[in-house]
Amino acid sequence: MTASFHAELYKLIPEDHPLRKINEIVDFTFIHDLVRSSYCEHYGRPANEPELLFRLLFLQVLYNLSDERIIQETQVNLAYKWFLGVNPEDNLPDPSQLSRFRNHRLGAGAVDEVLISVVRQCIEKGLVKSKTIIMDSTHTLAASQKQKPLEVLRDAAKRLFRVVVKKHPKLEKKLPKLPGLRKEDQEDAEKIMLQYLANLGETVELLLPDHEGSISEKVRIAKAIVEDERLLANKGIMSAIDPDARFGWKSNTKSFFGYKEHIAMTEEEIITAVEVTEGSSDDGKQFKELLNQTLDAGIEVHEVIADTAYSGKDNLEEMKSKQIQPVVPLNPIVHNGGLRQEGFEYNKDADFVICPAGQHSIRKAVQGSKQSGNSRSLVFYFDTEKCKACPLKEGCFKPGAKSKTYSIRIVAEHYQEQIEFEKSDTFKERICRRPIIEHKNAELKRYHGMTKAKYRGLFRMRIQAILTTFVVNVKRMIKLTEKMQSAS
Ligand code: SF4
Structure with missing residues (x-):
């Protein structure tokens, strides 16, 4: 210039x-x-x-x-x-x-x-000296509102119909018309609309086999909605505008609709890795990705500090193989290798199990005494009234059964080494460093707009998260540089 x-x-x-x-x-x-x-x-x-x-x-x-x-x-x-x-x-x-x-x-x-x-x-610049990374997740609310299944289906159909007619007005007559629902159809309204959306999607693919751009985007969304087994249980896709956003849990009683950002940062508070997922995802599953991103950025890692969600067997083994000390409190449900039956997930923030239909357990109990060792189990109970009406009950819930439970065996001795370490003063002292990542999460939200998504979809949410972490890292870089200059 x-x-x-x-x-x-x-x-x-x-x-x-x-x-x-x-x-x-x-x-x-x-x-x-x-x-x-x-x-x-x-x-x-x-x-x-x-x-x-x-x-x-x-x-x-x-x-x-x-x-x-x-x-x-x-x-x-x-x-x-x-x-x-x-x-x-x-x-x-x-x-x-x-x-x-x-x-x-x-x-x-x-x-x-x-x-x-x-x-x-x-x-x-010599600003990162620590060989420790701290991991955690935070959530961001979606930019769109949660919708009921019928609204999701109707909205997705209208949007697909509209975009096709806008680009190819001559095709309007060839597309199936949105069904007008009569009072007597109300009970089956969702199924009628689901059928219509499937039919509309197939017709568009047949009439426009080489569709692209916004038509492809709307066809993709329609397909995802039609194939979503959890939709009608109100636990799957909840927005036709933002189908990637999901319902997640902050605690046993507090939920949110949106996305999760998983972050890793050094003790100097420099964020080294970010992964963005839908709101319902499991924190522990992002461990490897966060660790690899951190290593790729050139950080040497000797210690990981994180909460129980990261104490899964695979994560502990990964750390052992890389000679990394886990400062991670064990949780029997997580470290025993997670849940074995496909589709069931444990949510550590809420401490309940979510089933394939998206229902969560309503209570839990420990079976067996401490003396019984490996035969102790944690049993999670589901609401049988919901199971009776569940579209996925086949093979999961026997008609007439008094209860529906999911049990996890508590196996302690596999992790004896980690259990002993958890009792040590070093562990107690190091785990105290974990809350600094919560302050970083608060900074991302309070000052840089991560409370609510600015855009729709996982792809754009990811860009927002990475640009925001870039900015907070720059702020931190300035502070650390000034500190270093004034010390020398
Ligand atoms: S039967 Fe019950 S536990 Fe099984 S998927 Fe359905 S609601 Fe969930």
Whole structure:
């Protein structure tokens, strides 16, 4: 950029402005390499455009603003414009360019590298000394409302019908019409609508075998809804607009509808890995991915601190094979290898078992005394009234049975070493470090918009999560650098 006469105004920005520090300490040029394969510099695109758009995304997350608001604010904010490297009188890109860059350029595969690059910058600057990572998960509410099964089906059908007619008006007469439900149909309304959605999806595929873009997207959603066994039990897809969002549990009594972010971070509070899943997913299953992302970023890991959800047999074995010390309290349900019957899942936040139909156990009991050793079991009880009406009861619930239970045998001695370690002072002292990750989760939510999804779908939620962790890492990087400079 050639500085214009108006660039003199930038002298008004205080020397200690946070954006000046960020600009001095953080290298944003890595973004050019990341988006090169998905970016066209021809046809008049300025060579520095990727960095300018990425810096705009950075400001957007830092100040928690929408696509439109960040452009409006930057237009009149000297510090923002200076940070972008443009002249005060220069125009800014259209907000739609920002979302295209985020979804098509970054989302096309480079987004994971965004986090890795900031972690590597921290390592190069000597800011990461600890060989410990702490893992945890947090949740984000979906951008859309929860719907009842009939609304999901009707909405998905209307959206598919509308998009096909908009692009191919001549096909309107060939598509099956939305059934008008009469009063006497109400009981079977969901089944009628399910049949209609399946029929509509098949007709579209037949009429438009090479469909693409928004039609393909709506066909994919229709198929997922039709094939979702939990839909009618009100436990599966709950939004035709955001079918990836799921119902999850924060505790025994509190639930949410949305997504989960699983994160790993160092003791210096630098986030090294992020995985985004639907709200109902199991935290422990993300362990390997978080560990591998952390190792790939160049962090040496000698110790993992996490809660009981990560004490699964596979996770403990993985740590043992890599000579990593688990500072993870054991939970008999998790560390005995999880649940054996397919479709049943244990939720450690709520401490209940969820069955394939999405119902959760209503109470639990321990069977057998401590003296009986390996014959002790944890028994979870389900509501038989729900089982009687369950569409998946075949092979699960015998008609006339007085109870429906799920038992987990408590086997202690396989983990004797870990049980002994759990009693040690070292364990007690190290596990006290775990809450610092909860503060990090709170920062992501309170200041950077992770309480609620800004966009719909797992793909966009993932981009939001990674950009947000990039920003909080940059904030932390500045603090750690200043601390290091003042100590030397
Ligand atoms: S029969 Fe009962 S436990 Fe089995 S899937 Fe249905 S509701 Fe769940």
